[in-house]
Amino acid sequence: MWNHDQRILGIVIIALLLATGQLTQPAQLRAQNAPAQPLIYSSVQGAGTTDTTGTIIDAYVYQNQTGGSTEICTAIASTWAYATSTGIVSPVIDARGFQGVQPNTCTQSPIPSTATGKLLLGNVAISTSATWVVPAGVELIGMGASGTLGDVVNGVPVNTVIQGSGLAAPIISLGATSCGGTCQRQVGAKVRSLTVDCLGVSGCTGIENVVAQEGSTVEDVTIDNAPVYGLHVTVGPASTPAANYSGIYRNITVQYLLCAHCTSTTNGIQVDCSSTSGCPSTLQFDNITASAANLGSGVGLYGFYIKGVSTLLTNSHFENYKVNIQIGDDAAITPTSNVKIENVSLSAGDVLIDTTASDVLIAGLSGPTSSTLLLQDNYHNSSSISGMYLGFYMLGKCNPTSCAGTYPAIVTSDPGTAWQEP
Amino acid sequence: MARSPVLLRLVSLVTITLALLLPALGQGNVVYNAPNQGQPLIYYGVSGGQDQYTTGPAGTLVDAYIYKKSGGSTDLCGKVNDAWTDAMATGAASVTIDARGFPSAQNCLTSPFPSGAQGRLLLGNQQISSNVSWVIPSGVEVVGLGSKLAGTNSGTFLKASTSFSDSSHAIVQIGSAGTNTTDAKLRNLTIDCGGNSSCWYGVLNIAASDNARIEDVTINNAPKVGLVVIVTSTGSAQNSGSYRNITVSYPSCSQCSSNSPIGMELSGNDSGAIIRGVQNIRVSGCSLSSSPAYGIQVVGASTKIENTNVECFPTGIQVGDPSSTSTTTGVQIDNSYFRCATFGVCTGANQTGTAIAVSQGSTNITLTNVNGDSQGSALTNLITYYDSGAHKNAVGGVLYEGFLMLGPKQSISSGGFQSLLSSDPLGVPWITQNQIHSK
Numbered sequence: 001m002w003n004h005d006q007r008i009l010g011i012v013i014i015a016l017l018l019a020t021g022q023l024t025q026p027a028q029l030r031a032q033n034a035p036a037q038p039l040i041y042s043s044v045q046g047a048g049t050t051d052t053t054g055t056i057i058d059a060y061v062y063q064n065q066t067g068g069s070t071e072i073c074t075a076i077a078s079t080w081a082y083a084t085s086t087g088i089v090s091p092v093i094d095a096r097g098f099q100g101v102q103p104n105t106c107t108q109s110p111i112p113s114t115a116t117g118k119l120l121l122g123n124v125a126i127s128t129s130a131t132w133v134v135p136a137g138v139e140l141i142g143m144g145a146s147g148t149l150g151d152v153v154n155g156v157p158v159n160t161v162i163q164g165s166g167l168a169a170p171i172i173s174l175g176a177t178s179c180g181g182t183c184q185r186q187v188g189a190k191v192r193s194l195t196v197d198c199l200g201v202s203g204c205t206g207i208e209n210v211v212a213q214e215g216s217t218v219e220d221v222t223i224d225n226a227p228v229y230g231l232h233v234t235v236g237p238a239s240t241p242a243a244n245y246s247g248i249y250r251n252i253t254v255q256y257l258l259c260a261h262c263t264s265t266t267n268g269i270q271v272d273c274s275s276t277s278g279c280p281s282t283l284q285f286d287n288i289t290a291s292a293a294n295l296g297s298g299v300g301l302y303g304f305y306i307k308g309v310s311t312l313l314t315n316s317h318f319e320n321y322k323v324n325i326q327i328g329d330d331a332a333i334t335p336t337s338n339v340k341i342e343n344v345s346l347s348a349g350d351v352l353i354d355t356t357a358s359d360v361l362i363a364g365l366s367g368p369t370s371s372t373l374l375l376q377d378n379y380h381n382s383s384s385i386s387g388m389y390l391g392f393y394m395l396g397k398c399n400p401t402s403c404a405g406t407y408p409a410i411v412t413s414d415p416g417t418a419w420q421e422p
Numbered sequence: 423m424a425r426s427p428v429l430l431r432l433v434s435l436v437t438i439t440l441a442l443l444l445p446a447l448g449q450g451n452v453v454y455n456a457p458n459q460g461q462p463l464i465y466y467g468v469s470g471g472q473d474q475y476t477t478g479p480a481g482t483l484v485d486a487y488i489y490k491k492s493g494g495s496t497d498l499c500g501k502v503n504d505a506w507t508d509a510m511a512t513g514a515a516s517v518t519i520d521a522r523g524f525p526s527a528q529n530c531l532t533s534p535f536p537s538g539a540q541g542r543l544l545l546g547n548q549q550i551s552s553n554v555s556w557v558i559p560s561g562v563e564v565v566g567l568g569s570k571l572a573g574t575n576s577g578t579f580l581k582a583s584t585s586f587s588d589s590s591h592a593i594v595q596i597g598s599a600g601t602n603t604t605d606a607k608l609r610n611l612t613i614d615c616g617g618n619s620s621c622w623y624g625v626l627n628i629a630a631s632d633n634a635r636i637e638d639v640t641i642n643n644a645p646k647v648g649l650v651v652i653v654t655s656t657g658s659a660q661n662s663g664s665y666r667n668i669t670v671s672y673p674s675c676s677q678c679s680s681n682s683p684i685g686m687e688l689s690g691n692d693s694g695a696i697i698r699g700v701q702n703i704r705v706s707g708c709s710l711s712s713s714p715a716y717g718i719q720v721v722g723a724s725t726k727i728e729n730t731n732v733e734c735f736p737t738g739i740q741v742g743d744p745s746s747t748s749t750t751t752g753v754q755i756d757n758s759y760f761r762c763a764t765f766g767v768c769t770g771a772n773q774t775g776t777a778i779a780v781s782q783g784s785t786n787i788t789l790t791n792v793n794g795d796s797q798g799s800a801l802t803n804l805i806t807y808y809d810s811g812a813h814k815n816a817v818g819g820v821l822y823e824g825f826l827m828l829g830p831k832q833s834i835s836s837g838g839f840q841s842l843l844s845s846d847p848l849g850v851p852w853i854t855q856n857q858i859h860s861k
Contacts, residue, residue, distance in 0.1 A: 033465045033473060034465065035465065035467060036464055036465065036466070037464065037465055038462050038463065038464055038465075039462070039463040039464065039465055039475060048463070048465075048475075050465055058464045058478065060478055060479070061464040061466060061476055061478070064466075064476070065466055065467050096478065096482055096483060096518070097478035097479055097482055099478075099479050099481070099482060099514060100513070100514075122482060122516075122518075123481075123482075123514055123515055123516040123517065123541070143516050143518070143541065143542065144516065144541075144542065144561070144563060144605070145605070145633070146605075147561070147604050147605035147632060147633040148604045148605065148632055148633070149540075149560060149561050149604065149605060153515070156513070156515040157515060157516075158515060158516060158540065158561065159515075159516045159540070159541075159561070160516075250664075251633065251635070251664070253632065253633065286664070286699060287663065287664050287698050287699065289632060289661065314699060314726065315663060315664060315696075315698035315699035315726060316698075317661050317696070342726055342754055342756075343696055343698070343699065343724070343725060343726035343752075343754055344696075345661070345694065345695065345696045345724070363754050363788045364696075364724060364725075364726055364752050364753070364754045364786070364788065365752075366694045366695075366696060366724050366751075366752050367694055368655070368693075368694050369694075372694075387830075388694045388751070389694070389724070389751045389752045389785070389786045389830065390786070391751075391752065391785065391786025391787065391788060391827065391828065391829050391830065392786075392788050392827050392829070392843075411843060412829075412841075413786055413827065413828070413829030413830060413841050414829070414830075415829065415830060415832050415839075415841065418854075419854045
């Protein structure tokens with residue numbers, strides 16, 4: 001039995017434990033205050049608490065808290081690794097706290113190759129010497145694209161900008177090809193609301209998708225100064241990892257503010273097929289702008305190049321490329337079928353249907369003057385159409401047994417072009 | 423040792439008092455590590471036995487409801503403006519202003535956007551009564567919590583107050599006239615003229631071009647036009663869009679009876695400039711007691727309208743000006759559905775007579791997948807157009823028309839024909855180059 005003094009001592013100890021909170025909240029409270037997570041007020045817990053560890057982590061605070069790298073990509077990668085180490089499969093990594101022009105160049109992609117979740121970027125300009133690979137199940141979301149406002153104005157970034165640093169490769173690539181083993185099928189890789197800028201470095205492409213399939217999208221993106229392709233999408237036979245069934249690709253602007261190494265082969269957007277037999281996979285591009293207006297004479301080849309892929313292109317504008325929209329392989333190897341183009345305006349550059357393209361529907365083509373060359377059809381007797389408007393132009397295919405001496409079916413609103421029955 | 427009840431009681435009292443007081447004192451010792459006003463607190467670990475909190479850098483994400491500026495405004499728009507102004511002053515160019523914290527009923531006396539603002543404004547579950555027109559500048563995106571559901575105070579609801587007055591007569595303007603506005607966006611909310619006679623239009627875009635977009639928006643009770651987009655070759659809404667997921671309706675429009683409402687007007691000077699896609703549109707005049715004009719009217723603008731539902735307008739979609747021979751060129755309408763009024767009832771002022779009417783001056787028009795309601799009373803016409811002899815024709819019966827394509831009008835010296843291609847087996851024959859094909 002305890003004596004009197006022991007009882008007093010016990011009361012004091014219990015009271016002190018209560019006073020320091022050890023028997024009430026702190027252990028529980030600390031357990032729920034996860035590093036670098038937003039505080040949520042809780043009347044039960046007192047000052048506040050957080051969601052489950054790893055749910056949503058502020059990368060800026062996490063790197064400060066842990067004394068990690070101040071280089072944003074490494075900080076994001078470390079944050080993501082910590083989040084997944086807690087058991088959360090798909091965290092939200094909030095890197096909006098990194099602001100302004102970042103002083104250190106990224107030397108690695110910030111997203112682990114097996115990661116899933118969301119990465120939020122803020123009002124920041126990031127220089128990178130490594131391609132950012134957006135793997136399956138990851139959504140990369142910025143504050144917005146710079147659009148026509150300029151990328152970094154007076155030393156201040158406009159929305160979210162990712163710039164290449166001597167990078168002769170894509171700045172962003174959808175889908176992982178190296179995952180420390182066999183990658184799962186790449187689906188659901190998304191990029192939204194940001195600007196990528198090649199800064200005119202030779203060999204640089206803005207965004208590339210050669211492996212990410214359904215649910216993989218690019219939306220609300222500006223791509224600047226890309227000497228090779230602004231956006232490059234490659235589909236392939238069913239047996240080959242490729243961008244089959246990807247998209248939609250929507251609200252994309254390709255432009256050249258200052259592009260020292262853009263050349264006569266620079267393309268705005270290219271959609272191609274890895275097989276010379278053609279690819280029946282269908283893709284949609286909506287609300288695309290590609291302008292070579294700031295490039296010199298003879299610089300800028302195709303605004304939109306469709307080679308071997310069934311494609312729907314709508315609500316778009318192209319200007320000042322040698323050919324604004326090229327339908328069909330310019331090397332006359334890969335056949336291109338089922339292309340539909342609707343509500344597109346052109347300036348200084350036409351739509352060219354090449355000799356290996358067939359089954360093409362064009363509706364609602366417009367240009368600035370009555371003398372604008374709108375369309376040249378090399379497949380159909382090299383006919384050309386000029387004017388401010390072309391209501392519709394439908395091209396079939398030639399007789400499959402022999403194209404010699406025959407022309408494909410053609411129906412058009414152009415009064416100067418004869419209709420042709422198949 | 424002798425027992426001491428007094429000592430025991432004293433020690434107990436002291437320790438119990440400490441037990442009650444110290445946790446409260448401990449909470450007061452929370453350390454804020456370089457916090458910035460109005461920004462969310464982030465847990466920063468423990469130091470010296472004390473919880474540490476911090477925020478992101480100034481201007482990253484500012485809660486306009488919490489943010490307090492000395493001598494600042496008290497209404498939603500004023501507080502947003504104050505928070506945005508001060509966030510910009512920190513050097514941040516594109517900030518996120520979070521106004522989701524404001525409770526339901528709010529007033530706006532002034533513009534929420536300071537000069538030079540860029541970034542994103544988040545609105546919450548609010549019913550905002552505005553005295554002023556919201557003019558969304560370049561580089562700003564306004565994002566609500568969603569459209570208001572009928573009969574509830576859900577979502578984000580921006581309406582003209584009884585004191586609303588603006589020379590534009592629009593609650594929201596995408597860009598301001600005379601400026602080269604780009605990248606201005608509006609998403610996820612309901613706009614309502616609220617019965618104010620000074621409010622004629624829901625949303626007006628006469629100034630914002632590339633990357634100017636409207637998505638997931640409901641426009642209610644606009645007595646003249648719900649959404650107006652005007653394009654000319656420069657300095658207007660050319661190349662703007664997409665306009666996607668938009669509903670125009672009239673649940674309680676006290677000013678509509680003295681006007682002839684148009685759901686959506688896309689107009690211009692036929693300059694070759696396009697309006698980018700108009701997609702997933704629903705326009706309903708079924709709640710109107712007087713006759714409206716058109717669900718959608720396209721005059722002098724080139725565009726594509728797809729996936730639309732128009733109901734209870736005498737003319738669902740009017741292409742071109744029916745009262746003149748002014749030209750409208752390059753319009754595509756794909757996958758549209760029209761019905762009269764309430765199912766089974768097709769009488770009254772707002773019954774739909776014609777689904778799509780193409781005016782005499784309209785050329786290069788492509789209509790595909792046009793559908794009329796198959797229940798109740800039928801439409802009078804699915805499609806009407808004028809042939810080369812200026813005669814009005816109707817095609818498509820009352821239910822379906824697969825395609826109708828009209829080319830340009832040729833000069834009289836070239837025969838005066840307008841190429842025509844139609845899927846209607848009972849309609850006019852196809853017309854190709856100066857040649858009418860018998861059916």
